[in-house]
Amino acid sequence: MDENTVRALMSTVELIATTLDAAPDSWRDQLQAIRNITASLQLLDETPNEGRKQWQLPLISVFQRVAYADADNGGVMDIANWCLRQTLTLLHVYPEDVDLLTLVGQNWLLRSQKSLASIHHAERGSSSSGASQGPPLSQSEEQRLATAAAIEAEDRLHTADYVEARGTLLPAIEYLKRAVDAAQTQEKLTGSLLSTAAEAYMSLGNVSSPRVNRQYFHDALVYLRTACEIPNYDLPLHLQQYLDEYGPLDSRN
Structure with a gap:
């Protein structure tokens, strides 16, 4: 690809990113331009080239941002799949590149959001419809209901969304x-990367059996504690609340 083509390509990518920053809901307006590019552009690198990587990474990152702008409803999968293919291709050339590893991890995490949103919606509906009013239950009745709820929860783990x-x-x-491991080795660790990793571990813990999910939650807390030690980084509110609630208890185990 010649310099003029690369320059024009990057101008388009920068314009898309600037537009998204100013109007996040405009992502649908960017789909045709992105599809025009992805229809003919395939990254086929076999040897490292820092000059090429400097425009390839932002391009994939911006396209992936558009692809998953509405992740709860499934995202735009043709573009999301293109991003994943290109990133994995580059990862063969740069196997320890933190940005590439992060992009692949984020692609899979964002890919999970549709099923996670469906699970959250179903559980919220179940909890609200299950609320009952009546006389206090006996201890044996409470135990019976708790056992039934645990069996039901285990059964849900085998449904399609889970x-x-x-x-x-x-x-x-x-x-x-x-x-995260590569970033630690290369002294490039950021609070944002740690928070994203923690989010993935927490989400996996929430959809896994209690027999195996404890380690996932533990790893999430370790990442969140480490993120808190990054200078000038503040955890997102929901992650800070999670750490405040579960972190002190976990640290005593």
């Missing part, structure tokens, strides 16, 4: 862990 969520979150934590 299976799909785990299937996308397992590669998410794999690549995000690799990204």
Whole structure:
């Protein structure tokens, strides 16, 4: 690809990013321009080239941002799949690149959001409809209901949304862990990366059996504590609340 083509390509990417910053809901307006590019552009690198990587990374990052702008409803999968293919291609050339590992992990994490949103919606509906008013229950009745609820929760783990969520979150934590490990080795660790990894581990814990999810929650807390030690970084509110609630208890185990 010649310099003029690269320059024009990057101008388009920068314009898309600037437009999204100013009007996040405009992502649909960017789809045709992105599809025009992805229809003919395939990254086929086999040897490292820092000059090429300097425009390839922002391009994939911006396109992935558009692809998952509405992740709860499934995202734009043709563009999301293109981003994943290109990133994995580059990862063969740069296997320890923190940004590439993060992009792959984020792609899988964002891919899980549709099934996670469906699970959250179903559980919220179940909890509200299950609320009952009546006389206090006996201890044996409470135990019976608790046992039934545990069996029902275990059964839900085998339904489609839970299976799909785990299937996308397992590669998410794999690549995000690799990204964190590489960033630590290269002294590039950021609070944002740690928070993203923690989010993936928490989500996987929430859709896994209590027999195995304790380690996922533990790893999430370790990442959140480490993120708190990053200068000038503040955890997102929901992660700070999670750390405040579960972190002190976990640290005593």
